[in-house]
Amino acid sequence: MESKPIYQFHKGDRLEITSVQVEGVMRRRLLDLGFVRGAVIDVVQKSPLGDPIAFRVFNTSIALRREESSLIHAVKMEEDSEVKVQ
């Protein structure tokens, strides 16, 4: 399936992260917060103007700006795919 930046998905989508291209200190921060390759995240909420967007990562909601979320790629998981216990 095609992978695209996570800000392009819709509220309610469940995603699997395929790559994190952010660099430097922010990269470290995002990895620590759980934005790692293979992690399953949910798109929780979009701001009225679409930026920032809240994601649910390992049981915590984290809002990312477009600046960062455009550099994290993911694929959408199938609706009936097994829900990962978080």
Added chain:
Amino acid sequence: MSHRVALAGNPNTGKSTLFNLLTGLRQHTGNWPGKTVVRAEGELRTDNHTFQIIDLPGTYSLYSNSADEEVARDYIIFEKPDITLVVVDATSLERNLNLALQVLEMTKNVIVCVNLIDEARRKGITVDKKELSRRLGVPVVLLSAREKIGVIQLMKTMDQMVDGKISTDPYLIPYEEEVEKKIEEMEPRIKEIFGDSMPSRWLALRLLDGDKNLLQALKTYIRDPQSVEIKHEPAQGGCCHGA
């Protein structure tokens, strides 16, 4: 002499609840030198020992170089507490083990405290303490600081650790071949400089990571051997590396 115990953990894991439970009213707070980060420490007396407990700032990691994380990292690396308690949230272990694994790379004397065990049970989560302990290579204690469950077991484990009755074998993350090769090359040279005073594998990893902030802290540490000597004086209130 009292033994120094550092409390590390993610935010909202009940770390401060545990701190308060262990130290009661025998605690005082201030700031870490040169930083606007609250430092709390207190005393705990068990059957056999007196412990000085230092509550490190709650962090998700020790590498992102915020003031909080620097304080926690520097304390574990430069002040070398006798025991580091890593408090993890039983309801989201996966997230919390990130920090635990980082600490295991830094020091051998770790006890993993799986807190909020009552809440986990309510959510239908059970934690296999034995298996977790076997995989991590350090003692694991199940706790509910709020319900005062598991505290006696924790104090027993702390006593045993400072008495040298527990030998640990912390799990070290294996990295890609290329990285492992470089670590192998660097470790002997790091050992030449620091002897056993620094975890050489961890330091090699930080250098490979290009952690400039840590390099700066190291330079201060090397330049000021005083800061190394004072560290072991029990009278000293504890402070940062040469700050």
